Amino acid sequence: MTLAASLPTSVLAGDGFYLPPEESPHQRTFMQWPVSRKVHPDPVFLDMTQDAIARIANAISEFEPVTMLAAKSDHARARKMLSAKVELWDIPTEDLWCRDAGPIFVTNGKQLAIRHIQFNGWGEKQVNTRDARIAEAVAARLDLPLLPTPLKGEAGGVEQDGHGLLAAHESSWVNDNRNPAMSRDQIEAALLDAYGADRMIWSEGVWGEDITDYHIDSLARFTGPGRVLINLPAEPDKSDPFHMAALDTHDALEAAGLDVDVIYEPDRRRVKSADFVASYANYYVCNGGVVAAQFGDKQADAEAVAALKRHYPGREIITLNVDPLGELGGGIHCATQQMPAI
Template identity: 70%
Template sequence: MTDPQTHVMPAEEAPHQATFMQWPVHPKVYRDRIFREMVQQTITDIANAIAEFEPVYLLADGAEHRRARRGLSDGVTLWDIPTDDLWCRDAGPIFVQGSDGTLAQRQIQFNGWGRRQPHRNDAAIAARVAERLDLPLLPSGLVGEGGGVEQSGHGLLMAHESSWVNPNRNPGLSRDEIGARLCTALGAERIIWSPGLVGEDITDYHIDSLARFTGPERVLITLPDRPDPRDPFHKAALETHDILAAAGLEIEVIPEPTRARIEHPDFVASYANYYVCNGAVIAPYFGDAETDEIAAQALARHYPGREIVMLNVDPLGELGGGIHCATQQMPAG
């Protein structure tokens, strides 16, 4: 049946009803118990920080609720929906708003980043949330992740081809076909593509760890001060920057930290991986006093009137993600 309404995913800075998050538990993903507990504590810290500003729904199997409840504030409600991992931006519900103001969910099917990780529970989360909320689940005809596309909420998308035009997600679909389906799914008019980077990380280089919309045609991006020409991520990031600039977007650059607490080539130290909630921006800091301050000031300029709350989320960086990857907003209806 053809959907008679246009559905739009509002900008992240639009008012929220709540934030959704997921509890990480899968033993094949978290083989080390101590590290798993560190990651769970980080999810607890993020949930509590957001709950100071809006309700948080943390999804977890009922058998995990007693363990998960420890340390959570009263503003965090546990829902009995089984999970494998924490990446709610990718596996969780994607909320869109109809032209009549009502909410629905858009189904972009999660498949474990191209079947790279166990995802039996995570693949079912969106449908289970839609059933619990009694919301329609609108098909998109796409396999992928919410973190693989960034939306302005004002008709514009940006994405890395590597996360979508990939046989491990959408075999047989061209870039133009995928772009058209993404625009329909999220209520946008056009998409800016950049090549990205295939196979260097589990996500095939999600755009939300590099660049974020902070207005209709305004972007905040994290780049190295001294790019290494041998680093494929540096080369891909600079290419994305140049493509966005050529498209006429207003861009502000935040430098990556040069003296982070964790120095490892696989550690993701992205200031762009923040989350905007009601009245606040929840953002990472990495222990480099200079770049941490630059990031805080930039976020304050781009989101005036919001409190800037910066957290140590290093365990997520060790996993290749950040705060934005761990959260998903439910717009105000």
């Protein structure tokens, strides 16, 4: 039976291509090597960031093949830090966020294609001369169709279950820095078509307070049909726009009839800065494993592992210290992009 045959026909929208669930089998994982000194002016912190990316790639490579995208001139440095299991491709990069700038692979059950949601540096907030071309370069390297969309945005800004349901924050899409000429209804229709879905849950999100305009993948993740794992503050601060938006998203997911499982943010984490992203929800599911962050709060870290075991039984849970990514506003899921098996 093909993947397409195993899904409801309603999932196969538009041209018949759809994005399978992240937990379905992968051919490989794609990642990006961070190098730009315009993005990372501190050379010491850039070294720390590269080390974190290498450790994520090496952990995933124990479960499935990993391809690291980097300009040829950056391969020697990367090779010293990467496992021999990680393959390097000569595709130039600036930053590490492959979930956003990288290829979005879709399938019709018979072949793969790349859906082209155009990356523009989160609304031209960051240099993206190289990163904006990555999806096209990967499509050319793999000789895959590049399927156009009218959208500018990032895959980290929409969560999908692979069974016809999407969720997103309006702030990451209905925003003049991405899609100024499109209404929410037009954006929704384009997203549903791009992902091969038929239903969408919106909540407002937060405009202009972080580079992503509050990507949903650092807050809530689908773990199967009708199931969501969401990372909430244990004691919400009514003056914090992210706390209030997180609660709104929780309520919208529950109102949609989903089974919403809450895990709480760490309290005693290593990095104390207010803008540090301490998200247990920003994990990555690979073949046989889940790679997630730990933040140094033993109780909260253990509770997060227990939640991941509940939602992904039979998979090995690997936790890593990736604090540099949290300081940059993201996490492990933001740094990865899956290529589905067909």
